[in-house]
Amino acid sequence: QVQLQESGPGLVKPSETLSLTCSVSGGSISGYFWSWIRQPPGKGLDWIAYIYYSGGTDYNPSLKSRVTISVDTSKNQFSLKLSSVTAADTAVYYCARHRLGGYEFDYWGQGTLVTVSS
Amino acid sequence: EIVLAQSPGTLSLSPGERATLSCRASQSVRNNYLAWYQQKPGQAPRLLMYGASNRATGIPDRFSGSGSGTDFTLTISRLEPEDSAVYFCLQHGSSPRAFGQGTKVEI
Numbered sequence: 001q002v003q004l005q006e007s008g009p010g011l012v013k014p015s016e017t018l019s020l021t022c023s024v025s026g027g028s029i030s031g032y033f034w035s036w037i038r039q040p041p042g043k044g045l046d047w048i049a050y051i052y053y054s055g056g057t058d059y060n061p062s063l064k065s066r067v068t069i070s071v072d073t074s075k076n077q078f079s080l081k082l083s084s085v086t087a088a089d090t091a092v093y094y095c096a097r098h099r100l101g102g103y104e105f106d107y108w109g110q111g112t113l114v115t116v117s118s
Numbered sequence: 119e120i121v122l123a124q125s126p127g128t129l130s131l132s133p134g135e136r137a138t139l140s141c142r143a144s145q146s147v148r149n150n151y152l153a154w155y156q157q158k159p160g161q162a163p164r165l166l167m168y169g170a171s172n173r174a175t176g177i178p179d180r181f182s183g184s185g186s187g188t189d190f191t192l193t194i195s196r197l198e199p200e201d202s203a204v205y206f207c208l209q210h211g212s213s214p215r216a217f218g219q220g221t222k223v224e225i
Contacts, residue, residue: 047217109162110161
């Protein structure tokens with residue numbers, strides 16, 4: 001059974017960079033697309049970006065100028081960096097795997113709350 | 119950019135009743151790449167349906183999906199108490215991927 005686990009600071013100061021890592025266990029990161037998705041408290045879901053195991057990427061235009069997504073196949077991990085954060089970036093951040101064939105998100109991490117506050 | 123509108127915002131029903139949830143896209147969803155998710159408080163979303171009408175692994179057959187193009191429906195027949203949740207649709211046929219705002223089902 002594939003499992004995903006987000007890790008990173010739960011509190012980030014305004015204007016700083018949010019950094020999160022998703023560790024994949026129970027399966028290989030190779031051969032799949034992987035995404036970051038966030039959910040502000042009490043609100044809906046926003047797709048942030050995806051990366052293919054070999055490095056191809058796509059970003060949500062609303063965040064593209066501030067987002068970097070990367071992958072480390074040797075560690076079976078992928079990462080997110082979001083720069084110049086504000087309170088509007090406070091959210092639960094999820095990592096997720098794209099299902100082979102259809103590419104919707106079939107496995108999700110439990111999510112990690114990141115609060116932007118001084 | 120495709121925008122998804124879900125209706126109704128909240129659905130209050132009794133056990134055993136049928137729930138019909140709508141997801142309408144601002145443009146045609148390529149290849150009917152429309153998925154449905156269930157999210158309970160404090161949990162990650164759970165994939166219910168993909169390709170508009172295909173049940174994901176382990177999803178009971180009281181969940182069904184239909185539709186094509188811009189209009190999609192998730193039907194839950196014979197509601198059970200554990201179906202209380204927020205349901206989201208997702209289009210992943212074009213970039214950026216987008217979710218609907220959700221429908222809350224109260225039982």
